[in-house]
Amino acid sequence: DIQxxxxxxxxxxSVGDRVTITCRASQGISSYLAWYxxxxxxxxxxxxxxxxxxxxxxxxxxxxxxSGTEFTLTISSLQxxxxxxxxxxxxxxxxxxTFGPGTKVDIK
Amino acid sequence: QLQLQESGPGLVKPSExxxxxxxVSGGSISSSSYYWGWIRxxxxxxxxxxxxxxxxxxxxxxxxxxxxxxxxxxxxxxxxSLKLSSVTAADTAVYYCARRGITGTLDYWxxxxxxxxxx
Numbered sequence: 563d564i565q566x567x568x569x570x571x572x573x574x575x576s577v578g579d580r581v582t583i584t585c586r587a588s589q590g591i592s593s594y595l596a597w598y599x600x601x602x603x604x605x606x607x608x609x610x611x612x613x614x615x616x617x618x619x620x621x622x623x624x625x626x627x628x629s630g631t632e633f634t635l636t637i638s639s640l641q642x643x644x645x646x647x648x649x650x651x652x653x654x655x656x657x658x659x660t661f662g663p664g665t666k667v668d669i670k
Numbered sequence: 671q672l673q674l675q676e677s678g679p680g681l682v683k684p685s686e687x688x689x690x691x692x693x694v695s696g697g698s699i700s701s702s703s704y705y706w707g708w709i710r711x712x713x714x715x716x717x718x719x720x721x722x723x724x725x726x727x728x729x730x731x732x733x734x735x736x737x738x739x740x741x742x743x744x745x746x747x748x749x750x751s752l753k754l755s756s757v758t759a760a761d762t763a764v765y766y767c768a769r770r771g772i773t774g775t776l777d778y779w780x781x782x783x784x785x786x787x788x789x
């Protein structure tokens with residue numbers, strides 16, 4: 563089974579900050595990684611797929627990078643609506659897949 | 671605009687079977703491009719994929735839940751369903767249905783429904 567870890571699990575940041583979240587896979591998954599944003603009481607929303615491709619309608623301040631076992635999600639300038647929990651998801655084991663444990667981004 | 675809506679009992683007794691249905695509107699569940707799946711999230715915890723189904727009926731389940739899960743599809747009603755047997759308190763969660771798009775990611779989600787397992 564491919565396991566995903568995320569770091570940090572929690573981060574406190576201010577509006578305008580540059581934020582980076584890391585997702586690591588227990589084995590290589592090429593670029594088969596996606597990122598989701600979840601706000602309290604809401605379903606997750608797809609942000610990025612194929613490690614670095616922005617989903618339609620997602621603001622360009624979000625970006626993704628990486629391949630193999632290490633991936634990052636970057637928010638270039640944190641906005642008030644970006645305070646949420648972020649999950650990575652690996653799709654290398656298609657049609658099976660797993661999620662990372664999540665990173666909560668909170669207001670400093 | 672594609673929409674997914676979960677429905678089913680919000681309370682299930684321990685040892686019984688949890689049953690939920692996802693109704694898809696604004697698009698056909700019979701499209702050859704997509705899988706349809708269930709994901710759950712215990713209160714305050716992360717996401718867990720339960721399983722997926724193709725319109726033809728092909729299914730894939732999370733190995734950790736496989737012995738208790740059945741996912742089925744009814745193309746005539748544009749619905750797919752989840753059954754989880756022998757539930758315990760650990761199965762208390764918000765259950766989401768979602769579409770697995772051509773990129774393999776979950777691009778459309780239902781709003782989620784909380785199912786509590788309690789006597």
